[in-house]
Structure formats: C-alpha cells, structure tokens
Amino acid sequence: MALHDLVASGPDTLAAPRYRAEPRYRIAEIRAADPLGADPLLAALPAMNAVADVRALSVALRALLPSTEEAAAFGVTDALAAMRDLGVLLGSLKRHGVQPLDAVPEALPVLRRLARRTDMVPRDTVHHYTAWNPTGRRQRMYTGDPMEGRLQDAVRMVFPRLVACLDACAELARLEPYDSGFATVLDRIGALAGAMVDSIDLTVARVSPVFFARELRAYFEEIDVGGEEYLGPAAAQVPLWLVDLTLWQCDRGDADYDAFLDASVRYSLPSWRAHRDAHRGGISAVSKLSAAFSWEGPAAVPAVLAASAEALARVLKVLKTFRARHLTLARKAYAEEVRRYEEGSGGAPVALLRTVLDLTRDNETLVRRPLGGPTP
Numbered sequence: 001m002a003l004h005d006l007v008a009s010g011p012d013t014l015a016a017p018r019y020r021a022e023p024r025y026r027i028a029e030i031r032a033a034d035p036l037g038a039d040p041l042l043a044a045l046p047a048m049n050a051v052a053d054v055r056a057l058s059v060a061l062r063a064l065l066p067s068t069e070e071a072a073a074f075g076v077t078d079a080l081a082a083m084r085d086l087g088v089l090l091g092s093l094k095r096h097g098v099q100p101l102d103a104v105p106e107a108l109p110v111l112r113r114l115a116r117r118t119d120m121v122p123r124d125t126v127h128h129y130t131a132w133n134p135t136g137r138r139q140r141m142y143t144g145d146p147m148e149g150r151l152q153d154a155v156r157m158v159f160p161r162l163v164a165c166l167d168a169c170a171e172l173a174r175l176e177p178y179d180s181g182f183a184t185v186l187d188r189i190g191a192l193a194g195a196m197v198d199s200i201d202l203t204v205a206r207v208s209p210v211f212f213a214r215e216l217r218a219y220f221e222e223i224d225v226g227g228e229e230y231l232g233p234a235a236a237q238v239p240l241w242l243v244d245l246t247l248w249q250c251d252r253g254d255a256d257y258d259a260f261l262d263a264s265v266r267y268s269l270p271s272w273r274a275h276r277d278a279h280r281g282g283i284s285a286v287s288k289l290s291a292a293f294s295w296e297g298p299a300a301v302p303a304v305l306a307a308s309a310e311a312l313a314r315v316l317k318v319l320k321t322f323r324a325r326h327l328t329l330a331r332k333a334y335a336e337e338v339r340r341y342e343e344g345s346g347g348a349p350v351a352l353l354r355t356v357l358d359l360t361r362d363n364e365t366l367v368r369r370p371l372g373g374p375t376p
C-alpha cells in the first residue's frame, strides 16, 4: 500500500455516523477551512524560515490575526483551522529565538479566545500540524522539505484509527475476560493500533533522524503564553496512551510514565481527556486477566480465558513492536553527535521510551505466562 493510500483512507474511519457530531473529527472540513485567508502567506513560510526572517514572520502573524470578536464568532472547525495557521508562525518565530508573544503581544487574547472556543490549549498541537493540516499545495510546513511532509503524513494516518481505538477501549473496559467479546474487541484494537507500526515504518524508511534533529526539532520548542509554557506540536502527543490506559496503565502504571501522561493529556481533545478521567481509576485488562488466572489456579485454563489472554498478548505485541522501532529511531535522532536538544519535543528524554517499552513488554510477558509456550 502506498503512503498516499494510508493517509487518504484515514478520515473514512471517522465518516461513521457516531463520529459526525464531533466537529474535531470532521477532518476534511477542517483541512479545507481557511478562515484567516492564510493560504498565500503560509505558502511563503518555508522561504521566510530558510532566511530566518523574523520581521516577515512577525508581520505575517500580525496580518493573519483575527480580532477577538472574530475569533469568538468562529465555529469549532474554523477555530481549529485558525489555531493551526497561527500556530506554524508561533513555532517559526520561536525557532529563530523569538518569543512570539513578545513580538506580537496582541496575539495573546486571540489565542486564549480560540482555546476557549475549541476547549484545547492556547496554541497548536500535533493534531493541528498533522490531521487537521491540508495536504498537497495548501499543506502548512515549516521547512517545505519532503521529509517534513512525510513525518506529517506518518502521524496523520494514525489519528482516525486511534479515535476508533478509544471507542473500542471503552467497550473493553465494560467486559470481563470470561466474555467472548473480550477477545473480539481486543482483536479490533490490535488491528487499529497496527497503524502505529505502519506509521513508524514509514518514518524510518523516509525521514532521516539527522534531518529531524538538525532541521525540524527546533520548530517544536515550547512557547510562553501569558506566563505559562506550552510545548510545540510534538508527535509525542499522539494519544497512544488511550490504548495503554485500559490495557494496563490505569492500575499498573509507573511514576515516570504517569508524570509524562499528566503533562501530555492537556494537548489532547476534550473527549479524550474525559475518557481518561472516566477510566484512570478502573481495573485494567491485564489485571482482570491476572485475577482470573489466579482464581482458576494452575489447572486447565478455560478456553474463553485462554482466547482473551492470547488476544491481549497480541495487542501488547503490536504496541511493543511500534515502541521498539520508535526507540531505535529516537536514539539516532538524539545521539550525542547529532542532537541539539537533550529532551524530546514532548518534554521527556529518550530514556522514557525505554521505560514504556519495558512496561509494555512486561505486561505482555505476564499475560502470556499462564498460556505456556515461549516467552516473547
């Protein structure tokens, strides 16, 4: 399958009737929106960045800025598109050493208004930069380099499938491993989460870690918005934690990963934050299975339980595969001889990725053990 097919087919997942009511899932509409008339100016953004033209960037930000009244009158899809378009200018100014709101203070009330309108943070996130970013001629890019476009595509393609995972995870949380539906739902989650593996494979094949480290990373720096720091549109905001949460993280977490999630969750959509609040005190699928296995004792495991455990182990293996390949890539991009920053753009070191990979693997091992056979 070509990259184009993966990216283009993504939004179809969100065409289902149950998703239509949520404006943040109307990807095609948000991509098509240009409420600030930003298309011509943003086409010139890579050229401005190439020569570090801070003056032109500040003028562009000022020129695109709507009044607070206009911002308040936008519907949610237009407000998301407006934040997307102001956002690439914020990140560009910061990349050249300028706090964007020092250069253009009048942007502060507008960012706050857009944040309120969309119920999101007062700057752009990875979703603005990828899923909600148009493709083709209108694609908003910092550098214009094809590798930047491929990284955007790689992240873009996972968004609709993680959204679908959210529903499946909520369904899983209502089931017990003795239900035959437990394995069925897990298989659905595994198939959707497989997009993460495709995504990282495409990234490894088509984005050089040196390009990321030397050219792109600097655009994802945090900025000051009214005295508070907000991170840039980092891929680390991709909500894979939505899947971890019900599988194992809600009651088998780890202090470092929990702290990372606590800091990252605010960059996500309101319904995902609500999902986390609803499920964070729950019993994970791994814990439910462990309890069922202890109850059954070492005698023959009931077939339904074995099927549940096998399905859970398969999903954990998908997550492990993504994380192992992602870690190898991240190590290259943050190797001492290439890196310009010690920490990832999501605010955490590469060491965190090792921790999360180990946790994923430990949970997979735990689930597989009662089934016998080789440990992964």
Ligand code: HEM
Binding pocket: 154, 155, 158, 196, 199, 200, 203, 207, 208, 209, 212, 234, 235, 236, 237, 238, 239, 240, 241, 323, 326, 329, 330, 333, 334, 343, 344, 345, 346, 347, 348, 349, 350, 352, 353, 356
């Ligand atoms: C050049 C490409 C990439 C590099 C160098 C990279 C690097 C990193 C680093 C250093 C972290 C730790 C947190 C932080 O950023 O502060 C991280 C986290 C993360 N990244 Fe990436 N990343 C890349 C591409 C991707 C892609 C394409 C995806 C998915 C579509 C992705 C998804 C994630 C996720 C979900 C996390 C949170 C930790 C986890 O769940 O395992 N990354 N990344």
